Amino acid sequence: MKILVIGATGTIGKSIHEYLKEKKHTVYAAHRSSTTYPVDISDKNSINALFSQLPQLDAVINASGTAVWKHLSDLNEEDYMIGINSKLLGQINIVHTAEKYLKNKGAIVLTTGILGDHYEKNTVALSMVNGALHSFVNAASNEISKNITLNIVAPGAIQGNFPKDKKFADHYPVAIDDVVKIYEKAIHTSETGKILKIY
Ligand SMILES: NC(=O)c1ccc[n+]([C@@H]2O[C@H](COP(=O)([O-])OP(=O)(O)OC[C@H]3O[C@@H](n4cnc5c(N)ncnc54)[C@H](OP(=O)(O)O)[C@@H]3O)[C@@H](O)[C@H]2O)c1
Known part of the structure; x- marks a missing residue:
């Protein structure tokens, strides 16, 4: 499969990228400071420029x-707008861009996290964005064209970033290898509109 991974140098994205390459997929690794496939997801022109330079993708x-x-008590409107413009x-x-460029029956996989469902101190703005994305995908997956699947992976805190034996949002951190397998499932499944939770 031809697969674009955005955020491909991050804690989660780097492991997804490496795993999918091992599985012999053709993987395009994008992130802001990439010299090959630069993209800033908070700029829709940048997203469009990225997709337009790639061959037609499966996922x-x-x-x-x-x-x-x-x-x-410390959050102001500007703070909220950072999450709205970036993650949401x-x-x-x-x-919207992937719908135009993906093959029929292609797959789109987004990322939210445990904070859509569970409370952790100082994460109100992240919880808001995660919840909005869950509702967006629940609805948009019914209307997206070309039989494209649209799903979300919602991981707990990743082990390594967080100590294994310390709870985050009332749950123990999860192993990155298990999280990556959920992304793999999400690019192959015929189900759509799902929030694939791992925590
Ligand atoms: N780590 C966790 O424990 C965890 C758990 C649950 C959910 N999540 C969620 O998973 C997502 C990724 O988390 P992470 O911890 O893997 O992040 P990370 O380690 O900070 O890595 C972020 C990746 O995305 C790229 N990036 C950042 N902003 C970007 C933008 N505006 N446009 C394009 N690329 C951008 C970064 O590279 P450049 O700086 O070069 O752009 C990097 O490749 C986040 O939404 C996070 O909330 C994380």
């Missing part, structure tokens, strides 16, 4: 996007 996985970590609208714009 795109996004493992990038940020939001501000602050207590509710960035992934929504990936869906």
Whole structure:
């Protein structure tokens, strides 16, 4: 398969990239500071420029996007807008662009996380974005064309980033190898509109 991985040098994206390459897929590794496939998901023109230079893809996985970590009492509108423009609208714009460029029956896989469902201190802005993406995919997966599947992987905290024996959002961290297998499942499944939770 020809697969685009956005955020391909990050904790999650790097492991996805390496795993899919081992499985003999053709993987295009994109992120902001890439010299080969630069992209900033908070800029829809940049997303369009990336897809337009690639051959027609079977799948795109996004493992990038940020939001501000602050207590509710410290969050202002600008803080919220960072998450909205990056992790929320960035992934929504990936869906709109990918719909145009992917093959029939292609797969789009987005990333949210445990904070869509579970509370952790100082993560209000991330929880908001994750919840919005879950609702977006629930609805948009019914209307996307070309029989493209649209799913989300929602991991818990990744072991290594967080100590294995310390809970995050009331759950123990998860192993990256297990998380990567969920992304693999998401590019092959015929199911759509699913939030694939691993925590
Ligand atoms: N790590 C965890 O424990 C965890 C758990 C659950 C969910 N998540 C979610 O998973 C996603 C990835 O997390 P991560 O920890 O793997 O991130 P990370 O280690 O910070 O890596 C982020 C990756 O995305 C790229 N990137 C950042 N901003 C970008 C942008 N605007 N446009 C395009 N590429 C961009 C980075 O490269 P450049 O800097 O070169 O762009 C890098 O390749 C995030 O949405 C995070 O909330 C993470």
